[in-house]
Amino acid sequence: MSIEVKSVTVIGAGIVGICCASYLQRDGHKVTVVDSVAPGESCSFGNAGGLSPGSIVPVAMPGMLKQVPKWLMDPLGPLAIRWGYLLPVLPWLIRFVRAGRIDRVEEVATALRALLGPVFESYDPIAKAAGAAGLIHKSGQMHVYRSEEAFRKDSLGWKLRRERGCEIEEIDADQIRQIEPTLAPIFARGIHFPTHGHCSNPFKLVQMLAEQFERSGGTILRRRVTGFRMGEGGPNALQTDGGDVPVEHLVIAAGAWSHILSKQLGSSVPLETQRGYHVTVADSDIAPRINIMWADAKFMATPMEMGVRFAGTVELAGLDAEPDWRRARVLLEQGKAMYPNLRDAKFSQWMGHRPCTPDTIPVISRSPHHGRVHYAFGHGHTGLSGASTTGRVIADLVAGRKPAIDVSPFRVDRF
Template identity: 35%
Template sequence: MPPQSPPVTTEILVLGGGIIGVTAATYLAEAGRKVMVIDRSGICEETSSGNAGALAFADILPLAQKGMLRKVPGWLADPLGPLAIPPAYFPKLLPWLMRFLLAARPAQFETAVSAQAQLMKLAQREWQILLSRASLTHMLREDGALELYDSEAEFTASSVVDEVRRRFEVPFLTLRSGEIAELQPGLSDRFRFATFLPGWKTVADPRQLGQAIWTYAESAGANFSPANVTEVKLNGGMISVRTADGRTFLAQKLIIAAGAWSHRFTRVFGDPIPLETERGYNTTLPPGAFDVRRQLTFPSHGFVVTPLATGVRVGGAVELGGLRRQPNFARSQAMLSKAAAFLPGLKIEGGRQWMGYRPSLPDSLPVIDRSRHSPNVFYAFGHGHLGLTQAAATARLIRDLVLEQDLPLDTEPFKASRFKR
């Protein structure tokens, strides 16, 4: 046998090269810490590459809320609708679904929406600061977003969302047909009602943004190693990480930011987390497919249309199907067909289909915490479809936890221990 290479040592090891891991590594490298990120694919090459590109600071409602729950039976009746659960996966998903239903109870709902609103305010501040420090403000688009409703009943039902937004001072405007056309020409005339969210932002391209932030992190001293992690364990006072190619990494501190795979590692440290996988689908059409002025969201249909520097992205929906099932790209096609009806003249040729794994927790809140049993291990995952939006806030909190500094908000709602109560 060839001699085994000596372990690679670092102060802080980050598992996961998605936008959460990248921003956490950036904040720590800026603070002068020696940081290394490990990921099997690269920097922002998986779920963080194909998201809708939104900084959705107005999206403060958890998925488990009455307005959403009323829609679930109808959505499940359509295998290509906004929500799908493969029948064979349902038994495995049942415990998570029970927690999801319990999260809609008034007390749990109020806790979640309040925590989400605080995290969003922090995210908005931290993103502005980070993009300025990294000289990347040119990648931010501040055009707002349109929520479009094709029936008066759906628009009336959205008043529940509006009330929550008023309580937490999230700005929005109610629009009618003529006003909608001014903000987005070329829409189908079926949309007679809309909500405009002026604080909603998008980025030029989520993959390009993540990689640009990483370039900035490298300039601050952060390092990256491509590797598929097979084992994580405590080794004396250190964390030992083994990879598929036989290498060993030793670190003083570990940050688990591995998205939908994170719960596999937290179990090692005594924290079983009920993490599930929202499989999201999209199609990115070539630039010029349609003159989309700002992100368009279709709440009753479960998808969005986003103008990116790299094209027009049509995607969304939720398929709760785990990590092993093959993609069902008929879901991408179904959303594209609807988009073509909603945006007459949309050129649907030449698109690239994609499927990614969103890490989803029953109460729609991420885990941002220190391990109870291993104080040199930290958790940063479970953001669902809000990973890009909340990345900078999560990085700020993780940095302050690691460096034992004062926190800018109460992290009690984001603790891993909440699932044992």
């Protein structure tokens, strides 16, 4: 099918926007990316690097509500709410809890499997072209639990994965240590995902894809978008802090800020930031091989080019509050419990804004109001894994091709 060459502007130079731009450019379109910061400097900078075709279990699950008080009471717990933010976040929380119904959870897992399943195939052509294939490792992943009881609590999640064809192997304490001998002998049960992997430098991946995009003729503009000038067929210019930028086709991939822009174009989306933290320990004296999720503590440890990264936690405090670095320190303490030989003299810490819908499914959709506007945001905890296939789907939608996955669960008007 021959593709009509279009002028497409992508708002957002995170991993999602850059994957969209890369795939749109491969279709021959004239593509511009607009962002107020350099590529990858926002949430895509510091994630845990997990590349997880089987991360299909929604964040809200049946029975989750019972665990929330325990998590909130625990200063080391995986969830925190700034009390001053409780009222503003309440409507989103109600939708979030409602999305944890069993029938809805089944639908969500099916949609996420379609998006995340092809993560490696979707990165392959763009990462190779950018010389970044060496950052992507399909070396497996483990989820580990301290007790049989904690493992059993997640049994619905493992069932959802198995039923959707995710390759998973149940393992015991000995097998865990065989796979990763540097781990403390504190884990009783685990799951091994042989077909998962990790990216050893998520920021560099975005940078390299963005550099390739520019080498191939793409433009990256450093501007903050404040609004839209509307013409007959929808928006015909972006209003930015550097003046107006004319646009024809538009993709909004602005991460946790996307709902501010989509609302101006008639689509209200309940998007909330689940703030997450990392510490990256350099010269740690340990060399883990693979990406490991300590499942009952809800954080990941990943071997990165820069050191070992511990990343996770959820903090509901909005887009503007200052980071609470105690949450990063908690990750460091838990990392030391995980790897007793960890030397932590040299580490950096970071906070980022996960863009989260209440039902865990991102928005990958044409606007119901403007035929030339598309949305690609809300990837939550799995945006690194979901970005590559999102790029392919957005290119299909802009070209008028039928995407390889069913896009109806990702509609912007489902809320």
